[in-house]
Amino acid sequence: MSDDTQQEQTVYNSSDTAAILKIQESTLRKYCIMLEEAGYKFHKNEHGHRGYFNDDVIALKRLIEIKKHPDMTLKQACNAVISWIKEKDVTDSDITDITDEERHNDSYNKLLNEFEEFKKQQEEFNKELIDQLKKQQEYIQNSLLERDKKLLEAIRETQETKKLIAATQQEEKKSRSKWWKLW
Structure with missing residues (x-):
């Protein structure tokens, strides 16, 4: 040649x-x-x-x-x-x-199959991750709502207690002033 x-x-x-x-x-x-x-x-x-x-x-x-x-x-x-x-x-x-296509076809197909398998696994992982994030978000929102309800109840109770204390103190003042009037 x-x-x-x-x-x-x-x-x-x-x-x-x-x-x-x-x-x-x-x-x-x-x-x-x-x-x-x-x-x-x-x-x-x-x-x-x-x-x-x-x-x-x-x-x-x-x-x-x-x-x-x-x-x-x-x-x-x-x-x-x-x-x-x-x-x-x-x-x-x-x-x-x-041909080049035939020569690299086996390697390419193997790599493509591995990639497709990885892609499926990644999609499943992403779905699970999104589900976990949704559950976590729901839990946080429910916890915040529950906390807000308890906080509002505590504030109402505190306000009612203050009103009762104020009313009691006012009545005591009225009753003391009457007692002193008697003397």
Whole structure:
């Protein structure tokens, strides 16, 4: 494959490639090392990290398919992939089934389901909280009304007691003044 063709293609990192292939990154690393030993060349940056083009993803996907055969070792599968690559031109059309939407769909759906569950729990919590606040407000209003009633009763009783005391004192004054008149 020419460098011009590689520059036009999307370059995937190892985590994206592992997600596309539905394997662990450590398994991807193992497969790459085995393919390199068989003669396959992966693109590497200045730090030695692999970048995976569409053709590389297709080759790895083919390796996974071939190694599933019961009598096939991983080394034999790698050699078969190298032979297959030499015989066939791998094109971008072979990877059309691997789209960004498909690649991230599982993660997105899982996250969306978790969010929906959280949203339901939050709505239930909010309803319970609103009910508690309503009950608390009713309790406070009832307590205030009861307190106000008791306070008004206490004020009335105090006023009536003061009236009685004043009336009694006035009568005592009248009766004292009569008693002194007699002397």
